[in-house]
Amino acid sequence: MLQYVEAFNNGDPTAMAAGCADPMQILDGMAPHVWQGPTAAQDWWSDVLIEGEHLGASGYRIALGEPRHVDVTGDSAYVVVPATMTFELRGQTMTQTGSLYTVALRRIESDWRLTAWAWAKGA
Template identity: 75%
Template sequence: MPESSDPMVTIRRYVDAFNNGDAEAMAAVCADPMQILDGMSPHVWQGPTATQDWWRDVLAEGEHLGASGYHLTLGEPRHVEVNGDHGYVVVPTMMTFDLKGQKVTQTGAIFTVALRRVAGEWRLTAWAWAKGVNGPA
């Protein structure tokens, strides 16, 4: 029996792990294989270590640009579709972070996630990030 019929429960776990900087906890709610599509180069990460590889690149990019303290806030989902053991969710998202000592808020971002049930639990199989607009916090 699935722990929850709502895939947002798993997406919130992923985002909570992201907000805590915990790549292993992010990976724990992902299926294998996993795929990530992001605006940061190299833009695509896939395979069993996609989440950890992406997080490593996030930290390296942040160090290069002077960015840190990333925090996501999910809005109300715009679209949630569950078809058997497959799910698709589109969520407006706000990200805040520090950039060279200044607080920045990115509004209007979109987090799109594909999921599947594995052993009765939702797992992320892919996500894509559509960047919003940066402004002062």
Template identity: 75%
Template sequence: MSNDPMAAVLQYVAAFNRGDAKAMAATCADPMQILDGMSPHVWQGPTAGEDWWGEVLAEAEHVGASGYHIVLDAPRHVDVTGEYAYVVAPASMTFTLRGEQVTQTGSVFTVALRKIGAEWRLTAWAWAKGGRPARSEAAPAEE
């Protein structure tokens, strides 16, 4: 892995885009913390990533969503202080909702990392939703 914390963030996002929970977990430190717009909103501890991903899959099945894909824009911050780093990147997410393509823009992905040995590991991340997702028609009321 690179000496750049952004490389670890991109590795995590690539694993997310593949739906690879084991690869996502491999980029995380123990303990891990996640703050997301999906209820119950906070996951923490050694299995936070796997617990969160299980909730993502359950919610996706419940609402008829699939094919989640995140794209990060150039980061606003990649701040490194010794063995700690802080990354803030504008983001967008596309997915299919009940058979229709949805794009969520204006989101922000914020990540805290810690260097463990020679590798950067995610210690916490938060996803802040942007505006209402755009669909080919109007966004559903529950969005």
């Protein structure tokens, strides 16, 4: 999860995909709202860039807080983390606070991989 967020902060969809299991699912407030399958991370990132260009937004960065909920059962995990996103909107820095980043993970060999994530937008 942390590697995925770091890859997001670096604008690296290949590294984002490397942190994902197959199948992977993403649920986000941006249309088309759901991305699935082995290229979910890259497809979602492509749509982020298209939406950003349309709105004049760029430079996205996420900072995670302390997890509110962590549930690990065998090779499966569910984590809910408060998050803050910053980005540039037409040259002005914007900060979105109060968001929640919820992920499901699966252990594959010794690595934890994302199987799904959802972003609940804050203020």
